Amino acid sequence: MVPGLECQSHAAHGAPLDAPPLLFVHGAYCAAWVWEEYFLPWFAQRGWHATAISLEGHGDSRGHAWLAALGIDDFARNVHAVVKTMPRPPVLIGHSMGGFVVQRYLEMHRQHPPAGVALMASVPPFGINASAWRMLTTAPDLLAALNLFQANEHYHPDLDQAQRLLFSADVDRERLRDWVRRFQPESMRAIFDLSMISLFPVSHLPAVPALVLGAANDQLIAPHEVVATACRLGVTAEILPDMAHLMMLDTHWEEAAKRLEGWLRATWG
Template sequence: MTDCLELLHEAPARALDVPPLLFIHGAYVGAWCWQEHFLPWFAAQGFDAWALSLRGHGGSRTSRPRDTLSIDDYVDDVLRAQERLPAEPILIGHSMGGFVAQKALERHPFPAIVLLCSVPPTGLAGSLLHMLLSSPLALLEMNLFMTGKRKPHRSLVEALFHHQPPEPDLARYLAASGPESLRAIWDMMGFSRIDRTRQHPAPVHVFGAEHDKIIPPDQVETTARFYGTTARILPEFGHTLMLEPGWERAAQAIAQVLQPAAQAA
């Protein structure tokens, strides 16, 4: 089997003079999580909106065993994807995808990156300690789900969402999700930290969610301090904000920080 990357695309009817957006999903999911709401919404605002499924996720195939896939492999996917876009994109990464975006900035210049509830530059250790102390059952269910042993139960759903989507939508989201690479998780535990000295210069916009039980606001603040910027903590959201009721408020906040790019282009 040959590796083949899935790229979903929503073209604007009237495009802004701004770089395209490349959305990078987090663990367990694929580009479909952006197609549900964000891609059509951003296209309607004039952005050329794209979403990548990292290899082994969504519609992206791989010839490798899943658990051998590394963060560097996922960065390779981002670099391959950006070559297919009409111009250098702004990267928008959620959770694990935010960590991948930060690593991609070490290897290629991008106009900007947007981090949504992102794994911090220092890795997952702080997040896992927080979950162990505050949501141990959700952490157990996450680990079981990561290895494909069973679907998540209520504790993990509550950790993913502050306001739960309607049951039919939630069932679709869980059915479309799948296990994550153990190698990639270990990389984020500290084996593949972000090297700020290697990153190309670019604006970094950092967003978190008030009720995020996976990447809590203090971890988001850590990321913002690393980049010398201010974290924007979005109220009344949980971790999976792009699929949560009220997602438009999160999309609007992101679009707002991208407006200066549109004005400067």
């Protein structure tokens, strides 16, 4: 769709819905593949045209050589480049860091907003510092493993660490092993952006249809942080039970997909 940016798309099966297309934006340390595993085919089978972008420096997109210099605004521009190729404004669906990228996209494109947004376990408006401090006190070994992975591309957290940080206890171990191998270091500039945003006032966002979901067992984004994100968008946060941070891959991923599709159909169906 856009030269140099990987996009994985699934056309709607059967009679497509008269509704906006969906554009999924991944979080830190991964790429479009996290949506390809379950969500893209699941939504396509239900009549939605579903696309996932790999942000610059991620997956098979350009930019790995300069990943460290890429910031949140660069990622929001990546999203905009894909949006411009779509036949109508999409619903932007962002997870974790991708949720903050979507928030920044709304700030940067107030005059031409997307059809709507859905944020899943999103980084809150005040960034990641509270999450880092919480992990320092409750799970310092996991924070150390995350920092070591960021500093050394040849190091990967072991399966138990990855499961405790990102997944439910009953996640499929074989799938987990494959997913951990696909994780990649994140942009230092993006992490800096997410750390420094707390120093600036939170701006209002344009009014668009919005859904904000959190995960009850999330080790990274606490429920009160999900509430803060929802307040910024003028909606009520929803915390899904029996769910960990990587909601689109976790054991009960279909519950998150069903809630998202229920909202989509209620808004555009």
